[in-house]
Amino acid sequence: MFESAELGHKIPKSEYKKEEPALREELLNVQLELNESSSFPVIILVGGLDGAGRGATVNLLNEWMDPRFIQTHGMGDPTDEELDRPMMWRFWRALPPKGKIGVFLGSWYTWPILNRAYGRTNDADLEQSMGRAIKLEKMLVNEGALVIKFWFHLSREEQKKRLQSLEKDPLTRWKVTKRDWKHFKNYDKFREVHEKVIRQTSTAEAPWLIIEGSDARYRNLTVGKLILTAIRERLDRDAQPSPEILSPPLMPSIDNVNVLKTLDMTQSLTKEEYREKLIKYQRKLNLLIRDPKFKYTSVIAVFEGNDAAGKGGAIRRITGALDARGYQVIPIAAPTEEEREQPYLWRFWRHLPRKGRVTIFDRSWYGRVLVERVEQFCSEADWMRAYNEINEFELQITRHRMVVVKFWLAITQEEQLERFHTREQTGFKRFKITEEDWRNRKKWEQYELAVTDMVDRTSTDYAPWTLIEANDKYFARIKVLKTLCTAIEAKLKDLYEEGVDYLEKPKKKK
Amino acid sequence: MFESAELGHKIPKSEYKKEEPALREELLNVQLELNESSSFPVIILVGGLDGAGRGATVNLLNEWMDPRFIQTHGMGDPTDEELDRPMMWRFWRALPPKGKIGVFLGSWYTWPILNRAYGRTNDADLEQSMGRAIKLEKMLVNEGALVIKFWFHLSREEQKKRLQSLEKDPLTRWKVTKRDWKHFKNYDKFREVHEKVIRQTSTAEAPWLIIEGSDARYRNLTVGKLILTAIRERLDRDAQPSPEILSPPLMPSIDNVNVLKTLDMTQSLTKEEYREKLIKYQRKLNLLIRDPKFKYTSVIAVFEGNDAAGKGGAIRRITGALDARGYQVIPIAAPTEEEREQPYLWRFWRHLPRKGRVTIFDRSWYGRVLVERVEQFCSEADWMRAYNEINEFELQITRHRMVVVKFWLAITQEEQLERFHTREQTGFKRFKITEEDWRNRKKWEQYELAVTDMVDRTSTDYAPWTLIEANDKYFARIKVLKTLCTAIEAKLKDLYEEGVDYLEKPKKKK
Structure with a gap:
């Protein structure tokens, strides 16, 4: 050598x-x-x-x-x-x-x-x-x-x-x-x-x-x-112009069965059940995050979902349980100029929380294999390799003892139509509905394929996807809170078993 | 109350x-x-x-x-x-x-x-x-x-x-x-x-x-x-449209005498003198920065000057004496999108060095009172208040035991013309001369007024301007190096007198 x-x-x-x-x-x-x-x-x-x-x-x-x-x-x-x-x-x-x-x-x-x-x-x-x-x-x-x-x-x-x-x-x-x-x-x-x-x-x-x-x-x-x-x-x-790398094409399963179609979208909660469970899980979440061991971990919660699926509402039910100093919600829109000068994942790396904190991504790095794939904002080779890159990224995060939870909020086409109409009619929701939403809706099948591929290729044991049946907002919010609590609880249990206090002695500065 | x-x-x-x-x-x-x-x-x-x-x-x-x-x-x-x-x-x-x-x-x-x-x-x-x-x-x-x-x-x-x-x-x-x-x-x-x-x-x-x-x-x-x-x-x-705030106008001194016109632009060094002094001061600079006390301070060097005055060359004579891990050169161009969403000084704050490091600004926050003033990129009220804001900014930096040195590299109109022509004729310097340079040249008097106002209003005892007679590159580079060495030396002397070792005990982490 x-x-x-x-x-x-x-x-x-x-x-x-x-x-x-x-x-x-x-x-x-x-x-x-x-x-x-x-x-x-x-x-x-x-x-x-x-x-x-x-x-x-x-x-x-x-x-x-x-x-x-x-x-x-x-x-x-x-x-x-x-x-x-x-x-x-x-x-x-x-x-x-x-x-x-x-x-x-x-x-x-x-x-x-x-x-x-x-x-x-x-x-x-x-x-x-x-x-x-x-x-x-x-x-x-x-x-x-x-x-x-x-x-x-x-x-x-x-x-x-x-x-x-x-x-x-x-x-x-x-x-x-x-x-x-x-x-x-x-x-x-x-x-x-x-x-x-x-x-x-x-x-x-x-x-x-x-x-x-x-x-x-x-x-x-x-x-x-x-x-x-x-x-x-x-x-x-x-x-010189470079030839595009071609991947074998992805296509919907031929029997038309997929993970989204097997969801039971009728699940719901009554207002009373919701209120009771909301208090229960918000309280639980609050206590988990104040656990003395929580300072050795941190939480990254990713929200993706159909337009109008209720991501914002679900996120607010989480943040409502938290101390405002301890979390950050990152809305992901088009990348800024500085972000465009860097590799795709750079703009997500920069928002990773410190230990003891919670970061919630409202949309995320999965844009690459969802909107960017469907709208052809990047090449096929780019989004194909993204599955691997994302898995690697999440592996690094979870190996650092961070908790990663990923939610896909699913609603049916009919439910979406109804919500679009309501939004158009409600004063302070008028910002929430745009031309783009209507355009996206026309590509429902393409998005569905992208979502199922995403779940198949990026649901890992260390960072699994949770599909949320979100036709009923109450049901969806509680399932999100409950899933989050379970994930944090499991991580804290690990930390207690690891005896992390003994592992991580406070380091002295030089 | x-x-x-x-x-x-x-x-x-x-x-x-x-x-x-x-x-x-x-x-x-x-x-x-x-x-x-x-x-x-x-x-x-x-x-x-x-x-x-x-x-x-x-x-x-x-x-x-x-x-x-x-x-x-x-x-x-x-x-x-x-x-x-x-x-x-x-x-x-x-x-x-x-x-x-x-x-x-x-x-x-x-x-x-x-x-x-x-x-x-x-x-x-x-x-x-x-x-x-x-x-x-x-x-x-x-x-x-x-x-x-x-x-x-x-x-x-x-x-x-x-x-x-x-x-x-x-x-x-x-x-x-x-x-x-x-x-x-x-x-x-x-x-x-x-x-x-x-x-x-x-x-x-x-x-x-x-x-x-x-x-x-x-x-x-x-x-x-x-x-x-x-x-x-x-x-x-x-x-609503807002009325512009008017400041009293600034104008050139009526006898046509100013700090730039009183410089002796004939000063020069022979090649031999230059070589000898270059080695002397680069060596001195290198030793100063390796002084054990240097880790309690840091250096910010600002370079402004006429186009083609030799900023780049002077900067390279400084960095040539330094360890590449210990310095950073920040070229200031138009602000990025993220920077435009923030107050003017934000993009300079973000580049402040850690202790023990050197940051060199190739153009700087003084753009506000130079190009932005002359080209009317900002309102008169904006650049008028900038003098104060900049003084305050530099005060905060120097109070934190940082060394601030500011250089204005001045050349005469004739010398500039000659350099422009040379640049146009030399292969690897072709990037250095643009249409803009020629346009700026036509506004020589306006820039001169802006520079003299700048020096008058922002040369403070804690962060003085040093005017560099730069018609002769050798002379300019040596004066820059010497000034920088003197400033660092003075700061180190202060630190020794302060007994900074005793003041700043390494802090323990919690």
Whole structure:
């Protein structure tokens, strides 16, 4: 794996002096062109051994290029706001928008490698982490990003020499820490883990580029040329029309039976039953959220449903039971300009709650496989891959001990028509009914197919869909509240069994 | 001050039941109208005594209104990311965009009041804090926000009763903390401070509305009606054309002498002098930033200047001396959609660096009094008040121990013409020259007036402007580096004298 990176590559000074000015000019050119076109973001990961010149190379890139359009993220210890969310949150918030370059010193590889090398995890854990890294990068590439991954390598002898020479110079002494020497003592173990990681995660869309780190001139020219070529090729390719990727078509089940059609839409509650149960479950919800263990989890509730199915009313019956400081309702409309410069899921990642909080999404990331699919706002390939990406996203959230509940509020076509008419006639509901609602209604069958596909492909054991029979508002609201309570209760039970208090000692700040 | 709020206001249940549904419907209506129009944000501050029903009222508002368009911020202890910035940063990041309502439980009044009541500050400190609060609110209102400030009051007897009755009920017991009782013991002291605060900060644009807190029905109806009326009136007023506020005109000094014309534009360095000094000051800068005390401060460097004055080149000579993980260059172009929904300074607040970091603004908030003034992108009243707002902004930053350096890079008209021509002829500089540059050039005198006004009105002892004679690039770059080094050096000296290590012990997490 590292054979070519232990050959002692070197570039003589004279050659470097000759090549460097042209390379810099070309890099600057390509960077400005990228910024002008604003067509894709460039994500550069910099990994490798201590002393192999990662930091120096990154500084050089920043010196060579236009600092307005490149940003470096040194991913050190996470802040408390970051610790409250899944590990990937800090990377999502740092992703460069289209037209810009983001350099990550330390990435989603850093911690899995460290943990494996020091035996805190096993091979299966590492493989799982790498599987997630692959999925993430695949998604980024599918979203248009150019992902360039550099790995800076040194042989054992070379690493020792480098660390010693850095330590000798008073100007660079600070760069060598005790941790570096500790890592060096475990050179063989690290090398083994690095090999595994590089092997598993060198994919067609984002291969690792291994750079021998001992000679600065060789390193700099190689990295500069690779970046230049990658961006240049991509800019040229984008100028060409690209063939669309075709997926096998999805179609309704041939016997016309689906999960929506098997719902018993006659279920209802009397006003008295409703009142009694509303008080019961709101009280229960309130108590669950004030449970001392709740501060170790958080809740994400997703509401999707037919137009006029009563999402807003159901949401208000939840928030009515909560302290206003502890929740947030996020209405999802068209993405903003900044959101359009980022991968699809970015605008949902940014709203993930801190621990101990509740976030309710009124419509959600499922727009991709519902309205965007039906209205053809994105390509078939885009919404087809979304199922996978969404499952992965929700897995990360739930692994971070968050509770995810997803509701589809279903009403019949007849019930919808009646509600549309009522809305048109009622003063303060006039905002709720638009031309678009009527247009959507004409595509009832297409939406039904999209919903059943969505449920089939994204109802997972860790984040299942709950279908709500919503022809009767009372019944629907109570079923929502009850489902939510059950999910939180189960999570709290887990937390008690885990003894989470002992696991998560308050961390001291440095 | 509190006379009317100690009368034992009460609303009988029957009246409440009659009025509440209509009020709710109207509130919902007005809220939807606000959201549709997206014309201004509503900022509601909720202050007052413990047990006076602040939390309950806020929860009720959230229950009554559409939770998608209202958000409540419980401003408890700051996070570590917040502690790294000036106190106001956490409020800026929570401001509602146009069309939305933001409720703040705990605000910029909370800490100054607590500190004064417990004697940690004196009257002068309090008055200073209140002065800043007034300025902030004035700015918000000028930017179009509707600011509504509620103060929930109770007499001594009533507060005691309320705390006791909350404690008796097992459902509300958790609401009463030891801190509440500690505050209660200091009732008189708090009352005195509250009076002072309310007196000083009840301004025409954002008066305090004092609510007696003992009767929930009275409280709820009053608050609901006040919010309803305020938003309704504002929506109606906005439908009318408003007269523009006129400021006295600014004009060039009649003897045609100004700060720019007195610069000695012939200053220059030879290539050798430049090389030698560049190494000297880059090295110095690098060492200053690696000083152990630097982690208690941060640097904000602002670059403004004539087109083609060499801002980019000067910035690169700074970043070339820094570790890429420790700085960020923010190029300021037209605001994004999300930024346009916020007050003018919002997009700069969001980029403030954490402690120990450097942020360089390539163009800045001074756009308001330069290009926006000259091109009439904003009204005269808007840019006239900007001088004050900017001074206040920079004061807050520097009070947080940040270093602010501001550079105006000046070139002569002849020099600019020459550079424009060169740029047009040089390959990789072609992006740098646009039609706009030529248009701006025709307004040279207007820009000159704007610059001299800017320097006169915003050069403060805590954040002075440095004018850079930039006809010679070498001279300009060295003067920039030197000025920056001097400013950081002075700040570090202050920090050593302050003994900041002893002041800022690492805080333990709860």
